[in-house]
Amino acid sequence: GYTFYYLNLHLPYKIEVVFIATFFYGIGFLYKEYINSKFHEKYKKIIFILSIILGFSSFLITQVSIPTLDITSNTFGNYIPSMISALFGITSFVSISYLFSIEKSNITSIIIFLGRNTFVILSLHQLILMILKKYMENLPINNYFNSGIRHLLQWLILYICIIIINKHLPFLLGKSKKII
Numbered sequence: 001g002y003t004f005y006y007l008n009l010h011l012p013y014k015i016e017v018v019f020i021a022t023f024f025y026g027i028g029f030l031y032k033e034y035i036n037s038k039f040h041e042k043y044k045k046i047i048f049i050l051s052i053i054l055g056f057s058s059f060l061i062t063q064v065s066i067p068t069l070d071i072t073s074n075t076f077g078n079y080i081p082s083m084i085s086a087l088f089g090i091t092s093f094v095s096i097s098y099l100f101s102i103e104k105s106n107i108t109s110i111i112i113f114l115g116r117n118t119f120v121i122l123s124l125h126q127l128i129l130m131i132l133k134k135y136m137e138n139l140p141i142n143n144y145f146n147s148g149i150r151h152l153l154q155w156l157i158l159y160i161c162i163i164i165i166n167k168h169l170p171f172l173l174g175k176s177k178k179i180i
Contacts, residue, residue, distance in 0.1 A: 028090045032097075047095045055092035058085045117162045119173060124161055128154050 100108050114121065132150045139146060165172055 031094050051092045051095040054088040058088035120162050120165055121158055128157050
């Protein structure tokens with residue numbers, strides 16, 4: 001994937017992105033297997049602290065040293081910090097997921113709901129975000145605040161879409177009965 005980025009080569013349908021995405025997916029899968037076999041519930045505080053530190057480190061590395069990071073266009077900016085940030089992010093995400101899997105809470109229920117409705121989310125999120133961005137870009141508010149409001153509205157609209165599709169249009173998901 002990086003070679004395609006470095007040489008500025010592009011394949012039809014952005015297939016060059018698949019290589020790096022598969023690498024990240026594989027790392028996440030292997031780490032998930034490792035964490036499930038090595039960690040036990042008694043380590044959950046350590047895992048939580050490690051996840052926060054690695055997640056924050058990933059954010060800092062991305063903000064400080066990577067001018068552009070966009071996997072959809074195969075743009076990595078500085079390659080080494082991008083990889084380190086990605087590995088920190090994977091570690092953080094898998095560790096937090098592990099904690100949710102051993103802890104039964106409302107957050108776990110929300111994550112399960114989102115997981116069951118991933119198809120609706122993936123098929124509509126970019127469309128909704130682009131529409132919101134178009135109508136909110138000229139508002140006289142701070143960009144960070146604008147982005148936050150836009151994402152909150154996006155999730156609210158997605159939730160409404162999930163309910164409507166599951167209740168009234170389940171055939172769009174290949175289902176014949178109503179589910180929520």
